[in-house]
Amino acid sequence: METGFRISPSFLEEQNKRFESEANREYDALGEALETRGISIELLVRRAGAFEVALPSWAVGTGGTRFARFPAGGEPRTVGEKLVDCATVHQLMRITPRVSPHIPWDKPAEPQALKAFAESLGLGFDAINSNTFQDQPGQNLSYKFGSLTHTDKAVRRQAIEHNLECIEIGKKLGSKALTVWIGDGSNLPGQISFRQSLDRYLESLRVIVNHLPNDWRLFLEYKPYEPALYATVLNDWGTAYYCATDLGSKVFCLVDLGHHLPNTNIEMVVSRLLQFGKLGGFHFNDSKYGDDDLDAGSIKPFQLFLVFHELVSAGEERRGNQNLSYMIDQSHNVTDPLESLMLSAEEIQRAYVQALLVDQKALAAAQEENDAIMALRILKEAFRTDVTPILRRARQNAGGALDPILTYRASGYRAHKAKERPARSGTSAGIV
Numbered sequence: 334m335e336t337g338f339r340i341s342p343s344f345l346e347e348q349n350k351r352f353e354s355e356a357n358r359e360y361d362a363l364g365e366a367l368e369t370r371g372i373s374i375e376l377l378v379r380r381a382g383a384f385e386v387a388l389p390s391w392a393v394g395t396g397g398t399r400f401a402r403f404p405a406g407g408e409p410r411t412v413g414e415k416l417v418d419c420a421t422v423h424q425l426m427r428i429t430p431r432v433s434p435h436i437p438w439d440k441p442a443e444p445q446a447l448k449a450f451a452e453s454l455g456l457g458f459d460a461i462n463s464n465t466f467q468d469q470p471g472q473n474l475s476y477k478f479g480s481l482t483h484t485d486k487a488v489r490r491q492a493i494e495h496n497l498e499c500i501e502i503g504k505k506l507g508s509k510a511l512t513v514w515i516g517d518g519s520n521l522p523g524q525i526s527f528r529q530s531l532d533r534y535l536e537s538l539r540v541i542v543n544h545l546p547n548d549w550r551l552f553l554e555y556k557p558y559e560p561a562l563y564a565t566v567l568n569d570w571g572t573a574y575y576c577a578t579d580l581g582s583k584v585f586c587l588v589d590l591g592h593h594l595p596n597t598n599i600e601m602v603v604s605r606l607l608q609f610g611k612l613g614g615f616h617f618n619d620s621k622y623g624d625d626d627l628d629a630g631s632i633k634p635f636q637l638f639l640v641f642h643e644l645v646s647a648g649e650e651r652r653g654n655q656n657l658s659y660m661i662d663q664s665h666n667v668t669d670p671l672e673s674l675m676l677s678a679e680e681i682q683r684a685y686v687q688a689l690l691v692d693q694k695a696l697a698a699a700q701e702e703n704d705a706i707m708a709l710r711i712l713k714e715a716f717r718t719d720v721t722p723i724l725r726r727a728r729q730n731a732g733g734a735l736d737p738i739l740t741y742r743a744s745g746y747r748a749h750k751a752k753e754r755p756a757r758s759g760t761s762a763g764i765v
């Protein structure tokens with residue numbers, strides 16, 4: 334597999350020189366300000382540097398709505414090209430070392446070769462995503478009326494087999510988790526039996542869980558509506574929690590921030606799932622109205638901060654195999670997807686570092702004393718702190734870019750890719 338154009342390390346270094354003196358000045362000023370608050374900036378730089386979030390393979394192509402898709406030039410046409418784009422994001426950001434693949438969109442002809450190619454780019458694979466919400470060319474039975482919960486056992490069997498195939502591919506790629514999101518549900522009242530469809534869901538999932546390797550986890554991704562616009566089978570966190578509990582110790586709930594009805598208190602959902610030991614991970618994005626898949630932190634940065642505050646205050650923010658899985662899930666309709674991914678990864682890391690600034694002891698005392706104003710003030714003080722110098726320094730220490738977006742633009746990466754990757758008709762990238 335060819336990489337084509339890559340940003341050279343010397344170019345990156347040269348670019349960093351442009352931003353260095355200002356970055357240093359701002360870092361020193363913040364260091365001093367934090368010191369007076371009794372906080373060590375070096376410690377925060379280390380924790381920021383240890384933060385990781387996975388990239389979704391489907392988000393490096395231009396997304397679309399159900400009306401249209403307006404692809405820009407240089408879109409990746411193969412899974413190899415998607416990996417090269419992800420590697421470029423990681424090269425500049427240094428916090429996105431894994432890619433979450435989607436089958437069959439990323440189905441590799443030779444999984445081992447793909448794994449080796451990813452490794453040569455400094456990447457690994459995160460949770461593998463199955464897809465039974467579309468029909469694929471040559472597929473025997475249709476998912477028009479459901480997949481894992483279909484009334485016809487043969488359709489359920491086909492959907493189960495697909496998930497088992499995903500596990501097999503994932504094993505070869507080095508994944509440790511399977512994420513299952515289904516489009517099953519109903520568009521009209523009376524169309525499905527709520528009770529029987531959920532029973533069938535559990536019955537199908539049980540077969541998949543039985544095939545899960547011991548060191549794997551399975552994430553149940555819930556969503557209130559779309560494509561089923563009256564009711565989905567796995568509609569909310571409560572149902573997901575019930576199912577994850579029923580399905581045993583390897584099964585967890587996945588919180589996609591956009592999969593909640595407007596005004597849902599998502600940080601509280603996160604806290605509950607964490608408290609019950611059933612929070613598996615996240616799909617980060619932002620939302621104004623529904624499953625908008627907008628860039629993380631673009632609409633409700635305070636909410637993102639409060640989510641991380643719940644994780645940090647519970648001491649559960651660690652990321653890794655047995656801990657939480659952090660993944661981005663976005664659709665970039667009008668931006669260069671790589672720029673959106675870089676900015677989003679930074680916003681997620683920012684929310685995490687801001688949450689680390691919360692004075693936990695003072696907050697606990699304010700809660701104990703029922704001092705609501707002081708409690709809010711403590712949270713706001715952390716949220717208001719501009720931690721950009723910390724994020725920059727962490728990237729710089731790891732060999733990344735001080736200003737990823739400007740460095741990316743200056744490199745001409747997109748123009749190079751537009752030449753290397755002439756658009757193919759029928760290229761489908763980025764649902765969602």
Ligand code: AFD
Pocket residue numbers: 435462463514554556589616624662764765
């Ligand atoms: C769909 C769903 C969901 C899922 C993604 C990838 O809304 O967010 O994670 O597809 O399977 O967009």
Ligand code: MN
Pocket residue numbers: 554589616662
């Ligand atoms: Mn999602």
Ligand code: MN
Pocket residue numbers: 589591592624626662765
């Ligand atoms: Mn979604």
